[in-house]
Amino acid sequence: MTSRPTREQDPTMMRTRRAAALGGLVCVSMLLAAGCGKGFEDAPAQSAQQTAGPAKLEILIGSSGEAETAAVKQAAQTWASATGATATVTPAQELQQQLGQAFAGDDPPDVFYVDAVRFADYASVGALEPYADKISRPDDFYPTLRTAFTYNGKFYCAPKDFSTLALIVNQDLWSKAGLTDADVPATWEQLTSVSEKLKAKGVTPLALGDTRDRIGAFMVQSGGWITSPDGKQATADSPQNVAALEYVRTLLDDELARYPSQLDAGWAGEAFGKGKVAMTIEGNWIKGALKADFPDVKYTAYELPAGPKGKGTLSFTTCWGISAKSPYKEQAIAFVEAMVKADQQLAFAKAFGVMPSRESAKSAYTAEFPADAPFVNGAEYAQGPVNAPKMDSVLADFDTGLQKLTSQAPKALLQRVQKNTRAALGTS
Structure with missing residues (x-):
């Protein structure tokens, strides 16, 4: 490890x-x-x-x-x-x-x-x-x-x-699949398309962390988030969030994206460093990890593909x-x-x-x-992260649900998060 x-x-x-x-x-x-x-x-x-x-x-x-x-x-x-x-x-x-x-x-x-x-x-x-x-x-x-x-x-x-999060691309795997800089995805549609090309070449396209701290970026790109901007209202079950999780579930179902556990890795950066995937979504901390553990990996960072509502990422x-x-x-x-x-x-x-x-x-x-x-x-x-008190257990439960995303309906998962968030915020 x-x-x-x-x-x-x-x-x-x-x-x-x-x-x-x-x-x-x-x-x-x-x-x-x-x-x-x-x-x-x-x-x-x-x-x-x-x-x-x-x-x-x-x-x-x-x-x-x-x-x-x-x-x-x-x-x-x-x-x-x-x-x-x-x-x-x-x-x-x-x-x-x-x-x-x-x-x-x-x-x-x-x-x-x-x-x-x-x-x-x-x-x-x-x-x-x-x-x-x-x-x-x-x-x-x-x-x-x-x-x-x-x-x-x-x-x-x-x-x-x-x-913040960015799209990290393995330069060697990218080139071996016949891809160039022009193929770096700038939208969800392009992410799906290039992932299909990679899969056709026998390359697992994307390693994706299985919590809100990675998947949440898709929610933002879709125009959604867990709470309102002031942190006072629950917004987890919005149509925008449902659309985001449906898209991520499709990537997982079609094996265009894999969770780290599916790649025998402790986190997405490890799977990327071992050459198991062509892309991952991580923060700039991946630089130090790759330098320490996988110094020979050549990679480039790009802004994340935009979703239906435009660009979106998460900040830490x-x-x-x-x-x-x-x-x-x-x-x-x-x-x-x-x-x-x-x-x-x-x-x-x-x-x-x-x-x-x-x-x-x-x-x-x-x-x-x-x-x-x-x-x-x-x-x-x-x-940024959810800016409201007493949300630890709610978010931990959401992460557990995301880890089982392929076996449950995104709408049902988000309805549970909505109910729990409202209870934590005192708005139920």
Whole structure:
């Protein structure tokens, strides 16, 4: 088994899906208990603020590895040296669990990574300081990332970086099938057509992850999503979502797409790296995985094929959260300000492969990493994770249903998701 990516932006790559779902439920339970028992909710208790003198910031990160840990520690030390503060960076072993325990114990870190998937759970109980509009040029963050970290109209926390999904093509398998750049699909119809050509040549066309974090892109391309843009209403059983899942089911039924388990692979990137498929749909984290495990594979990334409603992809992002109970809020905001400057984001990009969350850094980033342009371009039309609290079990159940998509009617699956979503949102 090859190693898997561990980026926070890729929830499906973090341990097993079942363990992640169960861990998320435990984390949310801890957080809700902390919120109800420690005075968060509607009127968070205010900690005494230290506005003068050196701050002692505790920073908890969900690191992707040694390169990220080293880069963040170096940036934190540079900031601390310039300000006279102390900034202690700790890479978490299990970020969500440790944060849940810290909040339950009324001793959260001052600054910490918040995955967009978990953001609403924290914001809904008042655990986060809504500071993002105090960061310079908040409108410079990509709109989809601002939306991901907005709750009840407040932009809470500055996006750290992001990823999107793109179509990854194996150049050798593509050429051996007699295909050229002109055959790269730009629409669903073209995806079906080129997949049929690949299959006729004895090549499995597409490896597709079997959860909403991959299949959801088709929903967006069809004009649908699980919730309304404000996260207040369930929209799972819309005709657009039904059409998307029907299309994906057709690809699976016709063996134009296969799930990783059908290819004896732990994730789609592994199947792609082993040369079992000509295409996959993954985020830019696949670069590091292929370099580490399959360095000889030649590939190119393209924007995902457009659906009936146009282009669509999914975004994965993390923000710099600040605890509502930190005694060093002003200093914490100053720390985040330093971390999200365009030049610092570009330094992080070079150190551990993330994409800057500021639009002003786009041209410099794509000049440095031109092959990543399809991922960056996706920010213009990307859909972020469901931005609503208490949705863990609903989404885990949806993923289970997607894994059985070929044996059930998409409409029935989406009706169940609709019912569960309405219950979680309190709109049933």
